[in-house]
Amino acid sequence: MTRAPLPDDATLTRSGLAATEGGKLLLIACGALVREILDLKERNAWTHIDLTCLPAILHNHPDRITAAVEAAIAKHNASYDDIFVVYADCGTGGQLQAACARLGVRMVEGPHCYAFYEGLDRFADHEDEITAFYLTDFLARQFDAFVWTPLGLDRHPELREAYFGHYEKLVYLAQTDDPALTERARRCADKLGLAFERRRTGYGDLATTLESWVDSPA
Template identity: 55%
Template sequence: MDANRNEVWNDNSLLQRANKEKVRVIACGAIAREVIAVCKANGLGHIDLHCLPAIWHAYPEKIAPGIEQAIAAARAEGIGRIFVGYADCGTGGELDRVCAREGVARIEGPHCYSFFFGNTAFSENDDDVTSFFLTDFLARQFEAFVVEPLGLDRHPQLLPMYFGNYRKLVYLSQLEDGELQAKAKKAAQYLGLEYEYRFTGYGDLTSALTGL
């Protein structure tokens, strides 16, 4: 009987230790592929990825409460280390307030376009004020994550209201993929914007994850 209790205790102890050694990355579903790719390329097997709905990209008011709940769930599992795989992403500082209360860090930058490009370089590029950005994810999911949430499929007359002040669409690509480039060009044509392609790779996402 004592031996059985010891086995159970040892199993629980091993589980607790394993959980403490993990890093739970709570990330936007829109960067799931990229997080997985960086982890595979850099041997980051200790990272335990948990993604929140990518569509929150269009509803940023849901991000901070969702992160708070996901942090609580991770701690209930006994996860010792947690990292937030979001930039501010339109939360207006609310995500930072959650992170400060919970004592966790997040990816630096205002949004994913910035950290893919590189936060320092992005902040120094004044030309981007009139640019609308796509990532690989948004090039793949342009209709579902741009056209439909804005209602442009139902009310195309709204297009000038949303995009009249933009000059160009800038595709920040993580992979050099001809099919995705074609989709991005088509998106630029749909919006009536000039098209610009910039290969960024994973930018600051790599250093954020390898530094954990």
């Protein structure tokens, strides 16, 4: 198999990892999920699964996610028996789901990663939490880069009330038991002036979804 270079929008991950081809299955994933997916690959010895990640910063521009996913599918479609998209809707307003259906590839169910980490059923039990701001492990690590700075709060902290005045608490959905990361999430809550709550979710429906794809790829 000839290995063509990956396009710019399909190679960036915050850990510096790029995809390798040659497996039967390809995961096209959000860069915010790279640690978790690589951990699941290692735990389950999924050596026949390859991974390529789109830039996590696309979550700040959800209108660009669908086109980026479509481009990645077109790039790799001929090289794999199956391609799976490791995104939920993620603010695309159903456009990503429609594109995946049209292209015949499966994607993760749910509105966003907060829901599938906690589990769709459990997350539905918290639908009334309209005053909760959520963090994952990734966002706890990358809070300044993905929240504080893009919103201009590093330059204009007085805008905090305008952005977050209607929130009451920060809910940290923890994939791991890492005291240092929990403390970082707590400091994020303090910066936003919000109460802090930690929920240990593990990988939730992300793990079960990937397992079901591997068990039944067709």
